[in-house]
Amino acid sequence: MADKTVDAAKARAARQKKEERPSAEDTPILRGRAALFARRLSKKTPVWASRREMGPWEQKEGLLARIAELEPILGAAERRALRDPDRRDVATQYAAQARSELDIAKAVLEHHSHALMRRASHLGVAQSHVDSALNLMIWLCSADDIKALLPQMLRLIDDQFATGDPQRIRATEIAHALREKNSTISTSDRAFLAGTVSLARRLIRKETLRVRSFVRIVLVVAWALLVAAAALAVLTFRWSDEVPLCFTPENMREYHIICPTGSTTPVPPTEPPTTAEVRSATQRADYLVVQIGGVLAASVAAAATLRRIRGTSLPYNVPVALAFLKLPMGALTAPLGLLLMRGGFIPGLSALDSSAQIIAWAIVFGYSQQLFTRFVDAQGQALLNAVHGHQAAAQQAAHP
Structure with a gap:
């Protein structure tokens, strides 16, 4: 009887050892x-x-x-x-x-x-x-x-x-x-x-x-804006004369047609240029140059904003998503701002007299996307503080 018990125990130990043997996976x-x-x-x-x-x-x-x-x-x-x-x-x-x-x-x-x-x-x-x-x-x-x-x-x-x-x-x-x-x-x-x-x-x-939902929403909006900016660049490159970004300043009783990538003088120069003359002065790269200036300005704004956003140990890159949002925003706000100036929406700034001034204003309008995205930045930081509790939120409010 004892031998049978010992044999049974050895059999159980062998089965257990076999079961515990690591598999290939x-x-x-x-x-x-x-x-x-x-x-x-x-x-x-x-x-x-x-x-x-x-x-x-x-x-x-x-x-x-x-x-x-x-x-x-x-x-x-x-x-x-x-x-x-x-x-x-x-x-x-x-x-x-x-x-x-x-x-x-x-x-x-x-x-x-x-x-x-x-x-x-x-x-x-x-x-x-x-x-x-x-x-x-x-x-x-x-x-x-x-x-x-x-x-x-x-x-x-x-x-x-x-x-x-x-x-x-x-x-x-x-x-x-x-x-x-x-x-x-x-x-x-x-x-x-x-x-x-x-x-x-x-x-x-x-x-x-x-926080995860916020990051996904920001990324979806950023990609949508990126598609819109790319579509604007493609459409304006194909039909460059439909909505010109050119200005017609008057200097010494002579009119000039100033575009982001070049300028010309109407014939005769003493009379305001016609719509056909303005459309003929446009270049395919006008919108593209303005958008590049807006993106560069937005990237500088994104780098400046990161210093105010605390890092996080969460696996969701809130600062990266917020910075990515600013780039297509800058590519859109730059040409839209120049169109507002060309339409006389901003008094006294409807006639830029050089291509450099147009590009400079494109950079300003590209950086101005911060007026809209700063509210998104504040919401992202508030969500990060909420994860760390009420004390972290109070400290961030006291030392923004």
Whole structure:
């Protein structure tokens, strides 16, 4: 009988060892993240796949490291909870669910698990499952463990709730009570802390999703403006004489036709030039030169604006999207501003007498797109501050 028992145990150990043997797909992970990184850069991996993963690579590795750190902590908390009569009945269930959340987070972080063109969505989903595991661990932790976690939880609650918020006040009272000697935590206080911390984390994810939505809207608008600017350049290059950017100043009783890329004198010069003469003086590159000047001015404005925008650890490039928006805006505001001047909309500036003046005003109008995009800049910075909580927003308001 004993021999049969020993043989059965050896058979189970052999099966377990066989099941734990790494497969071909798991080999790169077991050999280290460097091997996985090299595999993604190899010829077998599509170029688009490796490129879209390199951006948030640090955040992904940080989440994987955090999961690896939480797994042994969860096991230790479960063993201590099983020895506690007050938490023994829920320890196994909560620990199993927390492990399931961590496993889901690891599966989401795999390179093939997220959809194409959603470059950072897998990070947000994985973070949500990690946060869920952390909330479940609050039910497993002892009073001493919760005391150790109090600074982190209070910081999270203080960042997401206003000073006079009842939940923030109640969390502070529970923290003061726990810091007293030989104090314990009741089931209701444990439930309140778990629920409040969970709500704070959901608020952070909500603000993060708002940042992602904002970036996508800005990029869509920027691409639409870019298409409009390109269409304007193509149409005006093909039909350059339909809407001329030329001016007809009078100097010493003589009229001249001044265009962005050249000038001419009507015949006779003492009479105002006709519409046909103005249209014949236009050049194909008139609008293109003006748009280039507007884009250059807008790029300078974008560089000047970046100094006022704080960087972010989020995987969504808010400053880059805002800077990209300014370029097509400058390409459109430059010719539109000159058309307003040519139509006499700005008194006293309806007759520019040199091509240099036209290009100079194109640069001014290209930079003037800042009058419109500065409101978008302010909204982007406000969203970034909201992710970091009320204190960050107040500090940014006090020191803009």
